[in-house]
Amino acid sequence: MIKQLFTWYGFILHMVWALGLYLSPSPMLATPLNYFARLMSYDQYLTATGLIVVSLFCAIGVILDQKKQHEFIALLCVIPQQFVMLVCAFGSVMSIVNSHYADGVFRNQAFILADQFPFIIAAVMYTISILKNFGNNLFWKHT
Amino acid sequence: LEAYLIPIVALLVSVCTIILSVSFGNRKVDINYVQQLRSRIVALQATLKAVRLSELKLKNELDELKQKNLDLLQKIAEHKKGGS
Numbered sequence: 001m002i003k004q005l006f007t008w009y010g011f012i013l014h015m016v017w018a019l020g021l022y023l024s025p026s027p028m029l030a031t032p033l034n035y036f037a038r039l040m041s042y043d044q045y046l047t048a049t050g051l052i053v054v055s056l057f058c059a060i061g062v063i064l065d066q067k068k069q070h071e072f073i074a075l076l077c078v079i080p081q082q083f084v085m086l087v088c089a090f091g092s093v094m095s096i097v098n099s100h101y102a103d104g105v106f107r108n109q110a111f112i113l114a115d116q117f118p119f120i121i122a123a124v125m126y127t128i129s130i131l132k133n134f135g136n137n138l139f140w141k142h143t
Numbered sequence: 144l145e146a147y148l149i150p151i152v153a154l155l156v157s158v159c160t161i162i163l164s165v166s167f168g169n170r171k172v173d174i175n176y177v178q179q180l181r182s183r184i185v186a187l188q189a190t191l192k193a194v195r196l197s198e199l200k201l202k203n204e205l206d207e208l209k210q211k212n213l214d215l216l217q218k219i220a221e222h223k224k225g226g227s
Contacts, residue, residue, distance in 0.1 A: 025224035035145075035146070035150075038146055039150055040166045048222060071168070074163070075161060075164050075165070075168075076161070079157050079160065079161060082157055083150075083153050083154060083157045083158075084158050085149055085158060086152075086153035086157065087153045088148055090149040090152060090153060091149065094145055094149065127156065127160055130160055131160060131163055131164060131167075134164035134165075134168045134169070135165070135166065135167035135168040136168060138174050
């Protein structure tokens with residue numbers, strides 16, 4: 001369970017984002033979500049459904065991995081969520097570089113870095129957790 | 144440009160993650176390796192036990208032989224006394 005902590009973090013985050021999107025289109029202007037919404041042509045329901053689909057795939061992947069069954073399918077199931085998290089993280093990085101949020105609010109870079117860093121570190125840790133879980137010999141190789 | 148670049152980079156990272164995971168994730172081999180190690184350890188423990196048992200047996204035999212030797216020496220000494 002602890003090993004998949006970041007996977008569940010992503011699952012809950014995307015589910016909450018999807019819930020927010022079903023209630024209102026305004027979360028699409030949130031900086032981490034903006035680039036993913038742009039990929040989904042700024043369609044409120046399509047973005048929410050996309051987030052739910054990647055979260056469900058991720059949950060299936062984690063369950064398959066816990067049962068030690070179909071490892072490759074489990075890996076393929078957790079990858080879409082990684083893609084979404086990376087898009088969100090890159091969106092956050094771009095907002096830091098451009099010194100403004102996706103909704104156009106200007107702030108200095110340090111402020112945006114402090115605000116957006118959780119999304120960046122989450123994407124990095126999610127990738128590391130996938131590699132540690134599925135590519136364990138990358139970190140520990142027996143002789 | 145950003146709108147296209149970000150998904151492409153994210154996709155590339157995802158593909159790299161899949162490749163690395165598939166290349167380095169032979170967990171089944173690991174399990175086999177651990178099982179092999181365990182069976183080797185069990186076999187070595189059994190050998191060690193057998194060696195210790197035979198060591199004890201040899202010690203006992205040596206003790207018996209020493210005792211017999213002592214008895215024989217005593218008998219020889221008695222014989223010599225009786226002969227003289």
